[in-house]
Amino acid sequence: MKKKTAWIIIGVIVAIIVVGNVGWFVHTQQHSQSSSSNRSGMMGSWSGSSGHSMMGGNSSGRAQRNSDTDVPLKTATTAAKRLAVPPILKPTKKSGDSVYYTLKAEAGTTTFKPGVKTKTMGYDGSYLGPTIRVRRGQTVHTKVVNQLNQRTSLHWHGALVPGKADGGPFEPIAAGKTKQTTFKVDQQAATLWYHPHAMGTTASQVYHGLAGFMLVDDQNSQKLNLPKKYGVDDFPLVVQDRTFSKAGQFDYQADYNADGTEGNTLLVNGTLNPYINVTTNQVRLRLLNGSNARTYHFTLNHGATIRQIATDGGFLNQPVKMNQIDLAPGQRAEVVVNTANATSKNVALRTNGQRVLQLRLHSKRTGSRTLPVKLNHLTPTKQLNQFGLKHQTISFSGMGRMVRINGRVYNPDRIDLTAKPHTNQIWNLTNNDSMMGGMDHPFHIHGAQFRILSVNGKRPSAAESGLMDVVNLKPGKKVRVLMSFHDRGIFVYHCHNLEHEENGMMGQVKVE
Template identity: 40%
Template sequence: MNRRNFLTLATLAAVGTACGSEQPDTWTTGGRLPIPPLYAGRRGEDGVRRFTLNLQRGQTEFLPGKRAATWGVNGSYLGPTLRVTRGDTVAMRVNNQVGEATTLHWHGMRLPARMDGGPHQMIEPDAAWTPRWTVDQPAATSWYHPHPHERTAMHVYRGLAGMFLIDDPRTVEPALPRRYGEDDIPLVIQDKRFTDDGALHEAAVDTGTFGFLGDKILVNGRLQPTLQVTTTLVRFRLLNASNARVYRIGFADDRRFQLIATDAGLLPEPADLDRLKLSPGERAEIVATFAGGEQVFLDSVGEDGDSIERDDFNLLRIIAAETLTAAAPLPRRLSDDPLLQPPPGARVRRFVLSGKEINGKPMDMTRVDEVVPAGATEIWELDNTTYAHNFHIHEVAFRVLALNGAPPPAHLRGHKDTVFVPKRAKVRLAVSFGSHTDPSSPYMYHCHLLRHEDQGMMGQFVIVPPGTEHRTPLTLPAASHHG
């Protein structure tokens, strides 16, 4: 009997029978799924929404009776879910209390380069960083995490991460499940290993072809959690915050679900799926249907490929209440924003991905690799000549035009900022750049398998006023990343 058939039979068995590889008497470590606290900041008399984020050390109990040294944001592990509305001006105060220099990058945010939180915006120990910007992008599930050059993998692994939600009242958002923690559930998915005394196993974070691959899965910082749902429709906001592992997420009984959003916002209309591939840094929003009294596992089923894709995991046990509140059906149309389309004669840039380099060059903090005119829509072609990677571009939204010369699968047809690039694959993107110009402050593009990023698989681009590209310096001050 293959695993898929076993999972289906297990789900159809009596309530209380386990679905998947974990037996019911062992799925007890985590108890209830924790929901990260929602933090909407404090709006001042000037209308600015202000947030204070303390990056701090702490102790977290992942295994019963055992405590691990961890890092967190306003707590011992992970951080609150930040929430803003399109049009808000936000002011952050990020206090670094972890004892070594780090950063905080707003992954998926479209904002000035100096506010981006990449490796050029280092925060020294016991110092604060105070970026400020106006939110001007569609509703989306973004996130935040550290981005120090050559140390990102370790800093994320220790726990510095959280979701960052953008609302846009001009969309169909009010018609979707949106009661945070009730029918709108954030799921931060990470793989870990633990030592015998319950500590995070850090020895393998900076080793191996891909970097860290764990044998235990945390969801919202909890091992083997359970969620009780009380409505017929539930929206799950999925974030792969792992260092390297790729998940194929679905339900153990193969029930279908609706994909409603990818990294950069809502799809034009729901896409009907039974599995969703999610690589590190990618986000997706799905809506699933439940019946009273049932239970099922949200799981990940591996497939042939590199080691980051092969393993099977149960992620979350879901138990439906005996009586569920009926939810309105999903809108047939989710977004009227046109899908990105490169104009005739669009600039084409090509990027060859090798084991540790892009276009044959390792990362150089003083080198500007690409100069882009503000407001441009370009074509970026990714040619992966080796094992699996993925690719994230700061500041932009992009659309996958083709994967190995063919139209992309349904889960890649919306607007994104991070894309999985399989072994020896070619990906063609339409990339839309913003209007914030600064010839001396770069944005990053890089592999989001964090060990690859730390090893130098990253480049830099600046956005400049149109017509000034050829006058833009291609070098940066050597000390610029200490500011």
């Protein structure tokens, strides 16, 4: 009898616990949905063709994924096509060291597959945008015309510009409106890019094609004996993953994942299954990960060698021989491929099990087979002063709608950190994710560049020793960086997984 009574009591206790947990779960979900709705109202949502709110959940019904469960990439089935190289944008006006540009954000259609017109977005065209090439010391005046039916902005990713010219989430351009920005180019030669950054529309607009290169030249880059004939031995490559519906369209709403939207098809400069004709012994590839969420792991085959010469913010001190180049969303790397000892006429740049780009080697290639020994004069990492500096701690955590920085969701009315221009700080970056294996969080800073001091307590590799504005934080990873802001203003820092960014994984720093 006593045993029976004991079992009854245990059963009642278990029932109470279960009911309590169910009630807690329902309350939590309702609270999460309410919070998400409130943020959507504050930050806005895209009411364009998809009708999808960036702040919502996983509308595709797809399970949230961790960092190891990428959407599988498909092998290209279309015939190989010559790589599209974005044209250099011509200034509308030049006056001394001042150059003037106009960019139009517009909707259109693009033929990726024969006979199929896909609805897309682009700058001065239907998909992607022209390359803007500027020189250190120039003053750049840009007029951005928004011909879309939704708000947008234009962020100069990697550029050291004043806060008002940065094009961040608090500088939107309404549909049908125009915005003008001016900034002076005052940084080393580098491969930068531009893309939208208005809260609630960024991820979808980038997915539909709004992005372009900005290349900075300086005296050093002009003197170095490197491949530099644009579109001949010097190629900009924006690598993206997209999914085509049965009708041949981008369906962002159907493919949306709160933990990062990935596609199953690779595009390079908007080209399916691309190739380039290589007529020189060395070819320079300016790699840009322009995807919303996928990380790429680039390799070469058939005996060709790859040497990294630059990171996000400019040249490394020396070329670094690499077996693999890993790029998180937003990251760039300049590499030089040496084909002199290639064992095949067709060399492939590959990633994640698929071919990215075919290099068709001319039988009589010309030009240099060597690289300069010295590329830059950056202070070695171990000699960087770290004493007496202000420290900041930036902690990334969460998944899906529940992503946070330092336990907070982005609030455009809140200043999270402060800094002074041209004053070094040390930022301690951590990824505290542990749930379900955790998520990668690529940290990106606006208005500044940084040098990595340590990765999990160890000195960075040679390829990580350059100027950067993005570093990938894998679960449990700790990175210490040294940075200073170039100009005054309000700048954001955030996860460059665009869906995480739009779900509030972002903070603000005021520089004054």
